[in-house]
Amino acid sequence: xxxxxxxxxxxxxxxxxxxxxxxxxxxxxxxxxxxxxxxxxxxxxxxxxxxxxxxxxxxxxxxxxxxxxxxxxxxxxxxxxxxxxxxxxxxxxxxxxxxxxxxxxxxxxxxxxxxxxxxxxxxxxxxxxxxxxxxxxxxxxxxxxxxxxxxxxxxxxxxxxxxxxxxxxxxxxxxxxxxxxxxxxxxxx
Numbered sequence: 001x002x003x004x005x006x007x008x009x010x011x012x013x014x015x016x017x018x019x020x021x022x023x024x025x026x027x028x029x030x031x032x033x034x035x036x037x038x039x040x041x042x043x044x045x046x047x048x049x050x051x052x053x054x055x056x057x058x059x060x061x062x063x064x065x066x067x068x069x070x071x072x073x074x075x076x077x078x079x080x081x082x083x084x085x086x087x088x089x090x091x092x093x094x095x096x097x098x099x100x101x102x103x104x105x106x107x108x109x110x111x112x113x114x115x116x117x118x119x120x121x122x123x124x125x126x127x128x129x130x131x132x133x134x135x136x137x138x139x140x141x142x143x144x145x146x147x148x149x150x151x152x153x154x155x156x157x158x159x160x161x162x163x164x165x166x167x168x169x170x171x172x173x174x175x176x177x178x179x180x181x182x183x184x185x186x187x188x189x
Contacts, residue, residue: 070115075104078119099126106134111142118142127174130169135160140180150185154179 036053043050063092078099099107107115121138129135143149143159155177156170157163163170 008097070113071101071104071108074107074115074119075099075101078116078122100134103134103136107136110139114146117146125180129160129162129173130166133162133166133169135162137176137180139176142186144181145182149181152181155181 024111039053042048075098099119103122104115104119108116118136118138119139122136125137125141127137129137129140139160140149140155143155146153147159149155152174153163156174162173
């Protein structure tokens with residue numbers, strides 16, 4: 001079955017408009033639905049027979065061990081380094097403190113059960129990339145070490161989405177993102 005789908009997809013590569021609407025909807029986080037829509041469209045156009053999708057009940061990686069109290073756990077049990085200063089800016093000395101509730105909420109909404117891993121990185125990399133948004137330096141480290149991010153654009157646009165939320169903030173934190181990524185990527189940077 002998969003071989004037939006692949007052959008059909010390759011034959012359609014010269015006429016991609018037949019399947020394009022099914023493949024390019026939504027954010028990357030909706031990959032399962034996008035893949036289902038794409039396969040359904042190929043099956044329909046190629047007049048193939050196959051059973052219903054089995055992935056709807058499949059638990060995603062970040063949903064494993066998810067608990068409704070995860071946000072409170074992340075906020076209460078993890079510390080982060082932060083700059084003691086008044087907004088707007090990063091002036092001041094580094095102090096250790098609890099994760100703010102907006103950061104805990106962001107981490108759980110973004111990473112699910114993996115938010116615990118990202119929060120643990122905040123002990124050393126808990127400074128916000130921008131004083132106006134909940135994105136942390138820890139997310140840059142996590143993106144490189146666990147999500148195979150290779151460029152600052154990967155981190156700022158595809159992982160944190162900061163480039164879409166606030167272009168100026170993304171430009172302002174770009175040097176720091178590169179500084180965090182460079183030692184982890186070696187000669188690639």
